[in-house]
Amino acid sequence: MRALILIAGLTLACTPPKPTALELRGLKLGTPIAKPDFTLTATDGQPFSFRERTAGKVALLFFGYLNCPDVCPVHTANLATVIRGLTGEERQKLMFVFVTTDPERDTLPALRKWLNNFDPAFVGLRGPIEEVNAIQQGILFPASFATEKQPDGSYGIGHGTAVIAFEMDDSARVVYPFGIRQEDWAHDLPKLLARKR
Amino acid sequence: MQWWCSADSGPWTWTWIAYPGVWAFVLTTAWLHRKYARHADTPMGARVAGWCGVVLLWLSLDWPMGPLAAGYLASAHATQFIVVALISPPLILIGARHGLAARIGAGGAVARWLTHPLIAGIAFNIVVMATHVPRVNDALMPMQFGAFAVDVAWFIAGIWFWWPILVPVPHRPRFAIPLQMLYLFLGTLVHTGIAMVMLVHDHPMYGIYELAPRATAMSAITDLKVAGGIMELAGAGVIFGVLTAMFFKWSGGSGAETKATHGV
Numbered sequence: 001m002r003a004l005i006l007i008a009g010l011t012l013a014c015t016p017p018k019p020t021a022l023e024l025r026g027l028k029l030g031t032p033i034a035k036p037d038f039t040l041t042a043t044d045g046q047p048f049s050f051r052e053r054t055a056g057k058v059a060l061l062f063f064g065y066l067n068c069p070d071v072c073p074v075h076t077a078n079l080a081t082v083i084r085g086l087t088g089e090e091r092q093k094l095m096f097v098f099v100t101t102d103p104e105r106d107t108l109p110a111l112r113k114w115l116n117n118f119d120p121a122f123v124g125l126r127g128p129i130e131e132v133n134a135i136q137q138g139i140l141f142p143a144s145f146a147t148e149k150q151p152d153g154s155y156g157i158g159h160g161t162a163v164i165a166f167e168m169d170d171s172a173r174v175v176y177p178f179g180i181r182q183e184d185w186a187h188d189l190p191k192l193l194a195r196k197r
Numbered sequence: 198m199q200w201w202c203s204a205d206s207g208p209w210t211w212t213w214i215a216y217p218g219v220w221a222f223v224l225t226t227a228w229l230h231r232k233y234a235r236h237a238d239t240p241m242g243a244r245v246a247g248w249c250g251v252v253l254l255w256l257s258l259d260w261p262m263g264p265l266a267a268g269y270l271a272s273a274h275a276t277q278f279i280v281v282a283l284i285s286p287p288l289i290l291i292g293a294r295h296g297l298a299a300r301i302g303a304g305g306a307v308a309r310w311l312t313h314p315l316i317a318g319i320a321f322n323i324v325v326m327a328t329h330v331p332r333v334n335d336a337l338m339p340m341q342f343g344a345f346a347v348d349v350a351w352f353i354a355g356i357w358f359w360w361p362i363l364v365p366v367p368h369r370p371r372f373a374i375p376l377q378m379l380y381l382f383l384g385t386l387v388h389t390g391i392a393m394v395m396l397v398h399d400h401p402m403y404g405i406y407e408l409a410p411r412a413t414a415m416s417a418i419t420d421l422k423v424a425g426g427i428m429e430l431a432g433a434g435v436i437f438g439v440l441t442a443m444f445f446k447w448s449g450g451s452g453a454e455t456k457a458t459h460g461v
Contacts, residue, residue, distance in 0.1 A: 069208040070410040078407065081416060085399075181407060182400040182417070 024191060025184040026165065026174035035059065035170040038135050040099065040127035043112035048125055050097065051170070057095045058192045059166040060176075063136055063144065065102035065157045066114045071178045075163065080118035082185040090193050093168075097123045099132055101144035101159045139164060139172070165192055202258070203344040204268030204405050209412035214260050218345060223255040226352075230289050233296030247292015254285040258348055267344045269412040271395075271403055275424035278351060278388075279431045282325070286355030287439075290363040298365045309369060314361040314380050321358035322387040324350050329391045335404045358384055374447040378440050385436045388428055395425025 035051055042048035050059070060079065064072035076098065083091060098115060100106040103126050106114075111124035133143035144159035161178035165188075174192075176185070200218035230251055234244045256262060257280040265273040290297070301308050310316065327333055328347050337343030362377050372380070394402070401407035401417040415423065 070206060074408055074410060077411070077416065081418060082400075179404075179408060181404060186400060 202263030233293035236296035250288025282355035392428035
């Protein structure tokens, strides 16, 4: 009997507490990350200052590429589906910014066309890969790299798979790695939009 | 090469893949069907129905339906469920029932207990419920053995469920057609309930299909709704088709069948 109580106690002690309804379901960062200050070219050909243009909004920053066969389209589509379910007011306070890690192949018109498949309000940015990698490393993301070319000339790009969420105070406390579900986005986005720090 | 279709995180391609485990399973089923369908009392039409059941089982488990159902589309998974659990088993039993009845006649009390409608109905619904729990499905489908377990569980549960209706069990009165109709109706309430949940759910229920590269233009949530619709309409179509046939058989005054008669 005592052994049973001991096992039950150990089980309870070892079980991580479930997140409450108020907690975010994304991966929490130990130390908040400051919103980076960079300017790249938007799909309309104009310079886009990330820090200035996303001021006062929740900015979801994602690095990917258009030929990505799995993570980029799925992650973006799931997020777009949930954003469509937000109120108009909530959508006004939210900005999804996609930075290509394959500027060689991802032209600005192609980037715009790809993003329009998900949401015409999504922002697409392009710039030299050295600059894009410096931005990623500045927010503690790994630099992207091209994989070995196949005989047909195709290649992939290794890149981080998380969306980093900068809140209205220009700090990120949570990231959303690939694998996060639509129900998790639907749980977290209204909370991120409601938080004013 | 994989021996059984399982969820693969890579993008869907129309490149053929061999699944020897599927072939072995279908060939074993075909061999068993042939063995029991050779009984002298089995009419040619019943044998043809049985072979149709075997072919449908093969088509629903092998490429391309197998891998699509395992890792890409909830709607393909729902279609596979309908075929493997609700269509193929009764067809195979129609072909093999006389041979099986003769075999069970030589069998023991355990076989008769297992084929009791109450036990069969409960077992079928437990399998259907357990394999549709999102956490269970998401945990099993990425593994070949897990996907194999789900597919085989559906088929065995389907055979089990249809057995009391189609196979006469010696030494036990067959239950009357109205009771058979009630059995079928109650037996499929669980899968109808699961279909309803899929239809009204706000977000994709299964991570496997939500996070898979899209194999079609359907979004993950549309795919879930289509899956719910297939389970609801195709499942109900099969059951209500059988129920309608039973009703006309019963109301047609087939005296020998309307009374609770003894089996073989």
